Amino acid sequence: MNIGSHLLSRRLGRSVLLVAALAVAVAFLFLGDGLVTKVVGALGALLVAAMFKVVSETFVQLKRLKRHMSQVADVLTESSTAIRSDLAKVVESHVRLEEVANQTVESLQEVQRTTANSESALSRLQIRFEEIEQQTHHQIEQIHNRIETVEKVSAETGAVLERLKSLSPDVRLLMGNRISQLPRSLEFDQSAQLLEWATQLGLNLESDVIEYLARKLLWIEASGVGRLAASTADGVFRALVAMSLSDESPAVLEIGVLFGINAAFLWDTVGLVVPGFHQTLIDPFEGYYGETLDRFTGLPVTREVTETNLTRMGAPPETWRILEGFSTDDWVLQAASERAYDMVFVDGDHSYEGVSFDVGHYGPLVKAGGVLLIDDYGAPGWPGVTQFIDEFRAGESDYNHVGTFNRTALFKRS
Ligand SMILES: C[S@@+](CC[C@H](N)C(=O)[O-])C[C@H]1O[C@@H](n2cnc3c(N)ncnc32)[C@H](O)[C@@H]1O
Numbered sequence: 238m239n240i241g242s243h244l245l246s247r248r249l250g251r252s253v254l255l256v257a258a259l260a261v262a263v264a265f266l267f268l269g270d271g272l273v274t275k276v277v278g279a280l281g282a283l284l285v286a287a288m289f290k291v292v293s294e295t296f297v298q299l300k301r302l303k304r305h306m307s308q309v310a311d312v313l314t315e316s317s318t319a320i321r322s323d324l325a326k327v328v329e330s331h332v333r334l335e336e337v338a339n340q341t342v343e344s345l346q347e348v349q350r351t352t353a354n355s356e357s358a359l360s361r362l363q364i365r366f367e368e369i370e371q372q373t374h375h376q377i378e379q380i381h382n383r384i385e386t387v388e389k390v391s392a393e394t395g396a397v398l399e400r401l402k403s404l405s406p407d408v409r410l411l412m413g414n415r416i417s418q419l420p421r422s423l424e425f426d427q428s429a430q431l432l433e434w435a436t437q438l439g440l441n442l443e444s445d446v447i448e449y450l451a452r453k454l455l456w457i458e459a460s461g462v463g464r465l466a467a468s469t470a471d472g473v474f475r476a477l478v479a480m481s482l483s484d485e486s487p488a489v490l491e492i493g494v495l496f497g498i499n500a501a502f503l504w505d506t507v508g509l510v511v512p513g514f515h516q517t518l519i520d521p522f523e524g525y526y527g528e529t530l531d532r533f534t535g536l537p538v539t540r541e542v543t544e545t546n547l548t549r550m551g552a553p554p555e556t557w558r559i560l561e562g563f564s565t566d567d568w569v570l571q572a573a574s575e576r577a578y579d580m581v582f583v584d585g586d587h588s589y590e591g592v593s594f595d596v597g598h599y600g601p602l603v604k605a606g607g608v609l610l611i612d613d614y615g616a617p618g619w620p621g622v623t624q625f626i627d628e629f630r631a632g633e634s635d636y637n638h639v640g641t642f643n644r645t646a647l648f649k650r651s
Contacts (some may be wrong), residue, residue: 254286254289255286255290258282258283258285258286258289259282259283259286261278261282261285262278262279262280262282262283262286263279264278265277265278265279265281265282266278266279418616418617419465419466419467419468419471420468420469420470421455421468421469422469423447423448423451423469423470423473424470427470427643428444428447428448428451429444430642431447431470431473431474431477431642432444432447434474434477434640434642435447435477435481437639437640438477438478438480438481439481440477440480440481447473450473450476450477450506451469451470451472451473453502453505453506454469454472454473454476454502455469457498457501457502457505457546457550458498460549461496461498461501461545461546461549461550462496462536462542462545462546463495463496463497463498463531463534463536463538463542463546464495464496464498464531464533464534465496465498465499465502466495466496466584467499467584467612467644467645468643468644470642470643471612471642471643471644471645472499472502474642474643474645475499475502475503475582475610475645476502476503476506476507478580478608478610478647479503479506479507479580480506480507482507482579482580482607482608483579483606484579484604484607485511485512485513486511486512486513486514486515487507487511487513487514487515487579487580488515488516488517488576488577488578488579488580489503489514489515489516489517489578489579489580489581489582490516490517490519490573490578490580490581490582490599490602491516491517491518491519491582491584492519492520492564492581492582492583492584492585492595492599493519493520493583493584493585493586493612494518494519494520494522494543494559495520495531495538495543496531496534496536496538496542496543496546497518497542497543497544497546497547498546499582499584500516500518500543500546500547500552500557501546501547501549501550501552502550503516504516504547504550504551504552504556504557505550508552508556509551514556515556515557515558516556516557516558517557517558517560517573517576517578518543518557518558518559518560519559519560519562519563519564519569519573519585520538520540520543520559520561520585521561521562521563522538522539522540522543522561523538524537524538526587540559540561543559544559560572560573563585563586564585564586564594564595564598564599565586565594570598570599573599573602574602576602577602577603577604577607578602578603578604578607579603579604579607579608580603580607580608580609580610581599581600581602581603581607581608581609581610582610582612583595583596583599583609583610583611583612584611584612584613587613587618587619587621587622588621589620589621589622589624589625590621591621592611592621592622592625592626593625596609596611596625596629600636600650603636603650604650605650605651606649606650606651607649607650608639608647608648608649608650609636609647609648609649609650610645610646610647610648611625611626611645611646611648612644612645613644614626614641614644614645614646615641615644616644626641626646629648630646635650635651636648636649636650636651637649637650637651
């Protein structure tokens with residue numbers, strides 16, 4: 238049954254009942270016996286009708302109430318579901334918050350630990366810094382003391398130097414260091430360099446042997462006739478090169494002999510020790526570069542002086558031959574070319590052309606593995622020599638520049 242017919246049937250029922258109650262009340266009024274019955278019956282019928290109405294309306298209200306209650310229950314159920322969902326979200330948020338809070342606490346603890354470590358490291362650093370500061374102070378103090386000592390020593394050294402300076406001209410005069418810029422002294426650094434050269438040349442010498450050779454050269458010059466036209470250091474260097482010659486009977490050619498002091502020294506250092514040592518000596522013996530007499534000794538430059546110096550040192554005549562002439566003379570070149578040499582020493586004509594000629598014509602007489610020495614490299618008075626050597630070193634040839642000691646350039650033939 239639909240709602241319309243339901244309501245209609247209920248209204249109809251109530252109307253029927255009302256009509257029936259009225260009919261009963263009328264029936265009691267008209268048909269009842271006595272007034273009381275009529276009134277009571279009619280009132281009773283109306284009362285029953287009224288009660289029925291009340292009950293019926295109450296019932297209707299109850300129905301409505303039930304419906305409302307059901308709606309309220311629905312609303313409540315919905316609300317409760319929503320609240321439960323919200324609550325779940327709140328719980329979830331709470332859990333996350335708790336996690337974040339835990340992490341934050343952990344981070345805080347870590348920060349606390351790190352801070353503690355940093356503090357301890359900082360205090361250790363501070364201690365170390367204080368130690369270093371103390372050490373530095375101590376060292377600065379020591380340095381100050383040393384500076385004071387050095388200043389004191391330096392003042393004393395200054396005084397000694399002043400004294401030495403006043404002695405220096407006499408010492409230099411005694412050593413002959415002022416003669417033509419060819420020092421007779423052997424400086425400490427030169428001595429050390431010569432020892433290094435000796436090692437490089439394959440000689441196993443002690444440093445005092447270098448000093449001995451220098452002393453011997455000075456003695457040969459002083460006790461001989463004439464002079465050595467080189468510094469003592471250069472003279473010792475030439476001797477070291479001659480001592481290093483590998484041939485069993487080493488042959489030496491010297492162009493420009495002057496007084497033969499170099500030849501006498503080589504005899505003494507090599508000839509006396511190595512059997513078969515031989516020297517070929519080329520010089521015109523016509524004075525010293527245009528002057529009849531040597532400008533230092535005042536002596537004439539003669540073949541006899543050289544022979545005297547060699548003989549004085551005990552060199553037998555068969556250990557040397559003198560070619561009295563210029564290196565440019567054909568007969569001299571021819572005579573010199575009769576043999577090959579372990580060492581050719583160019584110290585004659587100091588012009589560019591002169592050195593070029595000598596190296597060009599006598600260089601080829603050097604044996605393979607032999608050496609070529611050229612004097613006066615870098616000497617202010619002989620620019621032609623320096624120019625030639627610089628070009629010779631830069632150009633292509635069989636001769637390798639081994640090095641230059643002082644004024645002597647050394648080349649080795651490949
Ligand atoms: C610097 S001295 C030689 C010094 C000698 N070597 C020494 O160590 O004591 C130069 C000599 O070369 C000689 N001379 C100059 N031109 C020459 C040449 N073309 N050939 C050979 N000797 C020459 C000079 O007569 C002089 O005696």
